Amino acid sequence: MAALAAILTAAPILALAATVSTDTGRLRGSTANGIAAYEGVPYAAPPLGLLRWREPQPVQRWKGIRDATAFAPACLQLGVSMAGEPDPRTDEDCLYLNVWASAKRPRGQSPVMVFIPGGGYANGATSLPLYWGDRLARRGVVVVTVAYRLGALGYLAHPELTAESPHHSSGNYGLLDQIAALAWVKRNIAAFGGDPGRVTIFGQSAGAMSVSMLMASPLAQGLFQGAIGESGGLFEPLQLAPSYSLSVAERDGVSYAKSVGASSVAELRRLPGAALLHGEAGKVTHPVVEPYALPLSPYDAFVAGKQARVPVLVGWNAEEPRSLTDLGSVRAATFTQDIRKAFGPLPSAMIDAYPHADDAQAVQARTGFERDLRFAWDDWTWARLQARAGPPAYVYRFERRPPFPAGSVRADWGASHFAELWYVFDHLDQETWTWTSADRKLADAMAGYWVDFAKRGDPNGPGRPAWPRFKADDGAILRLNDLIAAGPPPELATLKIFDGVYAQLRGAPFGTAKAP
Structure with a gap:
């Protein structure tokens, strides 16, 4: 980040x-300000050679004491996870946590x-200071x-991979990595002072979608007892994403292989990892509904009552797409055409x-439309399905505009995608921005x-405004800004319009399965 050098020079x-002893060997990390950090801890074997797409x-097991004072390289990727970030070191050998x-470690x-x-x-990279x-x-x-496998290395489906799998499936290797990491936590976290029976998973964007899939x-x-999803979930009708079906994903996988000069999985496995980032990699960089790791989409799993019954937050x-979309090019005259070009025949x-x-109104319309289509409806739906199932659900809307520096690429991003992360991780001081007392309080x-949600399955605690449990009938959420207050989401009317359209696409009312 921009202030990383200053942070490092000022660090204790x-x-x-x-x-610490794990089930595969001993580790030694570092300590600062009473907190022990163990970095670059392997949770699975390097996914190289014949283990690629497995x-x-x-x-x-290793002998002696393994050094855990430096982050491992990030998984192979083309870009960084957030604008303005330095490119992380990358490697196909990347399954580390x-x-x-x-540092006192109460066992x-x-x-x-x-x-x-x-x-x-x-x-993305877990080494980002944020x-x-x-x-x-x-x-x-x-x-x-x-960290988990990304891109084609993490999500390729292919008929040859399905044929060689004992589970008759392919794709979702990144999701399987996350599950392996959670299994590692269950086996080993007590050695670090953690309770393996009180694990909360939390993720942002594709990480939140991963939480919904988990x-x-x-x-x-x-493997977990609570779940937090920030700006993401996988609940829209699969009719809008046919490539998420295994048969279509396999077909796309064959096309992708040809695009990088391979006619078989064996040839793909012989290619250097960097070569797999090109061609039609974008077509295969997404999860797949397949028989093993994800036999039902999250929506269908909730409707069938087959989801994990744990508390959810x-x-x-409020302004999700401001960091994702070139809003300066939005025009009223081409508004509908541009949306359908970006998102299909909606x-x-x-x-x-x-x-x-x-044009001014079109910019606000595009901001609201993309926010609701890509994020708000999914999270609102996640909470409604959760409320129907019984376990607690808590919903927020982050509205605070961080003081992104004038003249920077982030200058006018506002309460954009990932803006809440500085507040969630309480890491304002990693940036030399003009934070105010209101920012620090938030x-x-x-x-x-x-x-507190991780501790008790309920985010409420002393000294903070009450956060009401979400109920499908009243839809009360917590709005996070200078003033923290509960109320209905401002998007409620448009979210209900989405409901009607999606019910038609599914051929069934909200929260019900389509008749066979």
Whole structure:
């Protein structure tokens, strides 16, 4: 980040942390300000050679004490996860996690928060200072951040891969990595002072979509006791995403292989990893509904009552697309055409719900439309399905505009996609921006809400405004800004329009399965 050099020069002198024993060997990390950090901890074997596009395999035991004072390279990718970030080191050997915990380590007592970063399943790195877990760990939790395979290496489906799989499936290798990491946490986190029976998974963007898939996956059942999804979920009708079906994904996988000069999986496995980032990689960089890891989409799993029955906290940001879309090019005259070019032949009822009589109004309309289409409806739906199922749900809307510097690429992003992360991780001081007392108060409150949710399945705690439990009939959410207050989401009317359109696409009312 822009202030990383200043942060590092101002950082306290690190001391070696106590040795920790895991089921594959001993680790030694570093300690600063009473928090021990263990970085670059392997949770699965390197997915190289014949292990490329295979379920993650166990780590081989090592002898002696493994150094855990440096982050491992990020998984292979083309870009960075957020504009303005330095490119991380990358490698196909990337299945590592990081742990932050109290240096005193009260054995097996502290709740655990496992973070799954976003990046469109295509990029991201757990080494980004924004994701460091030291500040949350000071609040009495153990924090784990997890890297998982990205792009074609993480999500390729192909008929040859399906044929060689004992589960008759392919794709979702990144999701299987996340499940392997959670299994590692269950086996080992007590050695770091964590309670393996109180694990909350939390993710942002594609990480939040991954959280929704983990709730739906039979392989992840029992590996976590709470779930947080920030700006993401996978609940829209599959009719809008036919490539998520295994048969279509396999066809796209064959086309992708040809685009990088391979006629078989054997040839793909012989290519250097960097070569796999090109061609039609974008066509295969997404999850797949397949028989093994994700036999039902999250929506269908919730409707069938087959999801993990754990408390949920979800939400979205008021200006999500400001960091994702070139809003300066939005024009009223081409508003509908541009949306259909970007998102496909969506019904007019969805687009017409956003008035766009002139260019200024069109910018606001595009902001609202993309926010609702890509984030708000999914998270609102996640909460409604959760409320019907019984376990608690809590919903937020992040509205605070961080003081992004004038003249920077972020200058006018506002309450955009990922803007809440500085507040959730309580890491305002990693940026030399003009933070105000209101920003610091909000960061303290949000980190407190998230940690208390991990501790008790309820974000409420002393000294903060009450956060009402979400109920499908009243839809009360918590609006996070200078003033923290509960109320209905401002988008409620347009979200209900989406409901009607999606019910028609599914051929069944909301929350019900289509008749066979």
